[in-house]
Amino acid sequence: MAVDATQPYDDQNIFAKILRGEIPCRKVYEDDFSLAFHDINPQAPTHILVIPKGAYVSWDDFSGKASEAEIAGFIRAVGKVARDAGLVAPGYRLLANAGTDSHQEVPHLHVHLFAGRPLGPMLVR
Ligand code: 5GP
Numbered sequence: 001m002a003v004d005a006t007q008p009y010d011d012q013n014i015f016a017k018i019l020r021g022e023i024p025c026r027k028v029y030e031d032d033f034s035l036a037f038h039d040i041n042p043q044a045p046t047h048i049l050v051i052p053k054g055a056y057v058s059w060d061d062f063s064g065k066a067s068e069a070e071i072a073g074f075i076r077a078v079g080k081v082a083r084d085a086g087l088v089a090p091g092y093r094l095l096a097n098a099g100t101d102s103h104q105e106v107p108h109l110h111v112h113l114f115a116g117r118p119l120g121p122m123l124v125r
Helices: 014-019 059-065 068-084
Strands: 027-030 034-038 046-052 093-095 111-115
Touching: 014 034, 014 046, 027 068, 034 068, 046 068, 059 068, 068 111
Parallel strands: none
Antiparallel strands: 027 034, 034 046, 046 111, 093 111
């Protein structure tokens, strides 16, 4: 079911459990502010999720409430994950769903990183 991004943070969401080590993930990268891991249901040859470690529901929540250090750390982590995976030259796509119309499913901010083939049009029309 799509997330109502105006709801308070639910610490039982699946990514909160991954951050606490209660559920495994295929980790790609971790630092003080961020964790990156492979999506369990990849939609491209490379499909990595990058999440902040802080408890933020969505881009709206994060951009409104996170500290400068958290924001800088997270944005740099997204770039580093793509760079370290060798994706700068071939190219990649970032996507962050926020709320009902976007079909956000997990209520912890995540950026999808897609790559590995031509990714087609930006949106289904
Ligand atoms: P959303 O629709 O919220 O933007 O994307 C949620 C993503 O999380 C989906 O691409 C889905 O495959 C992925 N996902 C859901 N549960 C898990 C899980 O337990 N582990 C991993 N690695 N990915 C998950």
